[in-house]
Amino acid sequence: MPEWLNILLRSAGMFIVTLFLVRLIGKRQTSRLTFFDLVTAIATGAIAAAISLNLVGNPAHGLIALAVWTVFPALIYILAMKYKAVRDIVQGRETVLINHGKVLEDKLMEARYTPEDLLSQLRRKNVFNFADVEFAVLEPTGDLSVMLKKDKQPLTAKTMGINAGMESVPQTVMLDGEIIDEHLTAMGLNRNWLYTELEKAGVAPENVFIAQVDSAGQLYLDLFDDSIQVPNPKTKDLVYATLKKCQADCELYALGTKQPEARKMYGESSAILAQAIRELEPLLKR
Numbered sequence: 001m002p003e004w005l006n007i008l009l010r011s012a013g014m015f016i017v018t019l020f021l022v023r024l025i026g027k028r029q030t031s032r033l034t035f036f037d038l039v040t041a042i043a044t045g046a047i048a049a050a051i052s053l054n055l056v057g058n059p060a061h062g063l064i065a066l067a068v069w070t071v072f073p074a075l076i077y078i079l080a081m082k083y084k085a086v087r088d089i090v091q092g093r094e095t096v097l098i099n100h101g102k103v104l105e106d107k108l109m110e111a112r113y114t115p116e117d118l119l120s121q122l123r124r125k126n127v128f129n130f131a132d133v134e135f136a137v138l139e140p141t142g143d144l145s146v147m148l149k150k151d152k153q154p155l156t157a158k159t160m161g162i163n164a165g166m167e168s169v170p171q172t173v174m175l176d177g178e179i180i181d182e183h184l185t186a187m188g189l190n191r192n193w194l195y196t197e198l199e200k201a202g203v204a205p206e207n208v209f210i211a212q213v214d215s216a217g218q219l220y221l222d223l224f225d226d227s228i229q230v231p232n233p234k235t236k237d238l239v240y241a242t243l244k245k246c247q248a249d250c251e252l253y254a255l256g257t258k259q260p261e262a263r264k265m266y267g268e269s270s271a272i273l274a275q276a277i278r279e280l281e282p283l284l285k286r
């Protein structure tokens with residue numbers, strides 16, 4: 001057998017074996033790569049390459065080494081999930097680099113971090129002044145987690161005392177001109193509703209590249225022809241305006257009628273609508 005064909009077959013076999021063994025370790029290697037994961041990945045790749053190129057005298061010995069470098073890390077991960085002491089050894093611990101706005105030089109030395117490294121990591125978090133940082137923690141994966149001081153944190157609905165409505169994931173109901181009935185059904189909608197909304201927007205279905213529906217039932221469109229301007233959805237604005245009009249009409253009727261029972265009924269209806277508007281305003285006006 002030619003040597004190139006031998007290498008080809010051996011490499012293909014090692015690819016399948018390595019893929020199977022690496023799956024035992026799990027998905028952490030790509031999602032959260034620690035130093036232990038890095039060493040394991042390098043060793044596994046080096047052994048697999050050596051076996052593929054026939055650099056190992058006895059292929060069985062190479063397979064044993066490959067099994068050790070894949071099965072052992074999998075067992076260690078299982079132990080790490082059960083025991084914190086094992087996690088601290090394998091993954092390492094978090095290191096506080098900034099505490100209450102003060103840079104901890106001894107912790108920088110412990111983490112082998114230079115001041116330039118710290119400032120560079122802060123800039124990646126869009127922090128250009130270290131004095132704005134309350135806490136900064138170096139994670140075992142090498143990422144820097146940053147918490148800004150209270151007066152430097154971005155405004156949120158909670159800090160402003162605003163009640164924000166719940167939001168669900170938008171559903172893609174059209175993709176590349178094709179209607180996805182499953183997602184329409186998940187939103188409690190159908191094709192007739194979709195065609196009606198497209199007609200309101202003056203858009204032909206075949207010209208839709210992506211169409212999404214949010215939790216409030218508003219349809220957002222992106223067209224193949226980018227020169228066409230699609231009007232912004234007005235469903236929320238129309239619902240809010242309708243509720244306000246109904247509430248104002250009830251107040252007007254209450255003031256205009258001379259019958260006590262009717263005045264009471266319209267007044268109660270106005271109060272109910274006002275309460276509903278206050279509760280729905282975070283959803284309709286965001």
